[in-house]
Amino acid sequence: MRLISYRAGEQHSVGVMIDDNRFVSLRRLMPDLPLTLKGILEQGSGAMKRIAEAIVGNEGDLRLDQVHLDPVIPDPHATWALALNFQMHIDETALTTSPDHPQIFQRMPISIVGSGEPLWCPNPAIAKTFDYEGELAVIIGTPGRHIPVAQALRHVAGYAPYNEGSVREFQGHNRQFGLGKNFERSGGFGPWMMTADEFGDPKTHRVITRLNGVEKQDEMLDKMIFSVEQVIHYLSTGYALQAGDVIVMGTPGALRKPPGYVLGPYDSPRNPGRTRMKPGDVCEVEISGLGILSNPIVADPTPLA
């Protein structure tokens, strides 16, 4: 099952996809359910079973082109993001990270938009290096503390593509990434959450990032240094994971470039396969078998003071 968070006019609702375009509005079909996906997840697996039964035979009442997609979870209690969780990305950045514990920071809701919505490229007077990071997002369903690795995947409600867009100058301002990972509308999360039963084992899937249709990243998810299970276990040693919490699993490296590759104007000199995002671009993050997050890039319209 694939669930979306969407906005029609000023009304935010949850829907269930019937095919890649048509969906059922749960606001209309099951008005007793909470109006947010986090609220539905808080009701436990019973609510998800009721939804699956209620949509059988339904042909959908709306199309994606009639609405705006919100982030899959617009208002998570916490969004944890992993740094340097693929060896190729460690190599290309020349950064070091602990081999024993995941490196984890946080994102806040205002930094994230849904699929199809524009990402804001920072004003060049503020920052010039706005990078995509294609990643797998994990959405927690069942709360829990001290979760053993062997049981961790039972706490996952589903998965989604995530563009963990980063403003490199600010990320490098000091030791903690802070604001550099949290610029307004700098990342994307969507188009939908695919439930864990339908997605299967994350290790059997790929993450692929395209900029203007050109593949920039393509890596199997079994190359993650810390697995989904290990990270859920780790976080649960410190707090009780909440329904709707999001864990973003880190980005792979850029594709290797052929010998003699000539740097383009937006290429990063240190990582030649890596290219900045700029206004006019379209960035896609695909998780194989799940779907494609697509965001146009526009110039941040906010006037400087």
Next chain:
Amino acid sequence: MRLISYRAGEQHSVGVMIDDNRFVSLRRLMPDLPLTLKGILEQGSGAMKRIAEAIVGNEGDLRLDQVHLDPVIPDPHATWALALNFQMHIDETALTTSPDHPQIFQRMPISIVGSGEPLWCPNPAIAKTFDYEGELAVIIGTPGRHIPVAQALRHVAGYAPYNEGSVREFQGHNRQFGLGKNFERSGGFGPWMMTADEFGDPKTHRVITRLNGVEKQDEMLDKMIFSVEQVIHYLSTGYALQAGDVIVMGTPGALRKPPGYVLGPYDSPRNPGRTRMKPGDVCEVEISGLGILSNPIVADPTPLA
């Protein structure tokens, strides 16, 4: 004016202090107002003026000992916290930080409780070094982007004491502080927000931390390396600050110990004035002229798996 977020039974409400014990329930007095302090701040300065007028002559209808205090803002859109913003703390930790940009990370709501509520000391099988950090919390009232330093304080609704409780082993697991600053119920925020007009210039106040009544930290807030104004300006270059956002300004160093001071069993060998928190302790953070945040420490009651 001093505002609290509190819980009576299962009902969460906002109140206005009349003295250090009695308060007016806004749920009763002004039922048209939102039921959260963030919601009230989102209504702008008009709502705060209406409250100030409505409580004139009111002697209060409840006492603090009849309710539980929630964190001043239980559900902020973002809580930003500064690392290493006092020279004395930089010296004692022997850590380095940029002199040009603040070092900033985030806390999530489940890591914070109100004044009077117990903090959870981690199970010793998980971590043994649970430290207090007395700090000034800044609460944003007026949203804004690209806020000039000279106008920054106009965006502040008020201030509160904050105990930015930290689990050092986890903070040191990797480069990003991540989970080490976000253990469940590891920090406190309260007892109330004092409005900016009543508090005045933060630089004229002190932060004092006491463990079991013994002073452990005492520093003027004009010793902050990055001021409230500078941090608001910095954050606003990246995103539009929201009403109810919280900025925690960093902790000073420990008090200097006299020559010949003998390390106690819970002293930190590197920072002899610094002492871990353990079950049975009471930790207080006072901001002069504002009030005292007080939390008992109890053992995390969660069973290990």
